[in-house]
Amino acid sequence: MPGILSKSLTYHIQELKMLWRTIRSMDVMVHSSSFLLPKIHQPAKTPANNYTLVVLNQHLPRFMPRLWAHAKLRICADGGANRIFYEMPQMTNDQDCETTRNRYIPEIIEGDMDSIRPEVKRFYSNQGSTISDKSHNQETTDLHKCISSIRHRTPSHEKSDLCVLVTGALGGRFDHEAANINVLYVFSDMRIIFLSDDCLIQLLPKTHQHEINIESSVEGPHCGLFPIGAPSTSTTTTGLKWNLSEAKMRFGSMISTSNIVDSEKVTVQSDADLLWTISLRNLT
């Protein structure tokens, strides 16, 4: 009897140790939208300020000039180049279209090239943009191709600092939006943030605890958390008006919409990958 008792006790102690290691080893992922701040207000050397910008084929958000200026690399996905060519001149105070177009040249134009207009492609090619024609690959979306390329050309030691901001991923055709959101899941180990005039969204992978620093001058207060891929049996938050405490969330039941950020820091821990969204204030 004592032998069985001691075996059971040892087993429980081992289980507790494993559990403790799991809790301790869950890394914290820190998030910040400081890339949306005017340059003078940006903190130095935070990962989010060292970003690649990907422009998809939808109306440019009003704050595009600011995003463009602070990016380390700018990629237009196919028809995204049309948007920069035709819409940027309306967003700047430049005297004429030509001046604007010469100022906003993407380093790369990538995709299957079935949307970019010939005159746009010619203009940027003459200005030195790399045209990366991936028309032979019809299996993946333009966004997928861009993210894949970014990852591929980033040296291993820099991969953890990578941040990609994407405009034009939301709205428009619903299957395009769904495919773009799937890119967040497929590349869940990368920081990829979708931006629109109204909000931003990003994936909070279940492998990490999350700390989201709220820049209240540019974002909030409306926010939400969505278990798009699979239900969550336990999600816990702090910093929200309606916090979750080991809550279950699933489509067809409760999901967190129209929540409000109540603090400068929001924390999220979940057993499911969640999509986080926060509204953007009127930025130009």
Place this chain on the structure above:
Amino acid sequence: MATPPPARPAMSHSSAFLLPSSAPRTGSADAYAVVVLNQRLPRFAPLLWAPQVRVCADGGANRVFDGMPELLPEQDADDVRLRYKPDVIKGDMDSVRPEVKEYYSNLGTKIVDESHDQDTTDLHKCVAFIAQNSLVSDVSNLCILVLGALGGRFDHEMGNINVLHLFPNSRIVLLSDDCLIFLLPRTHTHNIHIERSIEGPHCGLIPIGAPSTSTTTTGLRWNLDKTCMSYGGLISTSNVVDEDQVTVTSDSDLIWTISLRH
């Protein structure tokens, strides 16, 4: 000998409600309701105003007031507003402009004022209201068309999609300028009749909320055959309708989407 599982009932779908009123209708619902949420009206909004009940959720009333005369600029604005007036304006009234509310109230629109309820979205409230108030004679064959549910703030869009999951036995269609979406509940096999003059060819099947371990389709360019679908894996997007009838059977609730022609 094992008995096969009972066959799932079939459910038919059709976008005939988008056809011009003179076209023969082979719609799968007898009664329609329209709900307008607070976003810019799609260009075809005037086409949808013939149904039995029209509900504006709060600021949706502003959109109808401003948007309908804009979409029909060759007609007199007041005539347009009278012809395209909502039957009900419902919500906490914090978005609808006072002059818009008064204008429609004078035309006979019912104003249903309620205090802010955080637990349900505007769309949820409108769907529940339509069902509870028997505004339509035959609720069992009712289709609710929703404008302004997609795009804009992402948490609103997700909340609106969740309404489709919360009311799986109701027919609710979310419409935008670019596409429409509706739920295909796993409890049924689905026959989707494609109105080629107004919709397609781009389509997709999206497992929002939970993966599907087995989905089978016919009528698509890239059909699924007991295929697994999930976020992080395969989802069916940029598919193409190849036939007038698409069938879908799945072990999971799926969102069907098809592009709308301009």
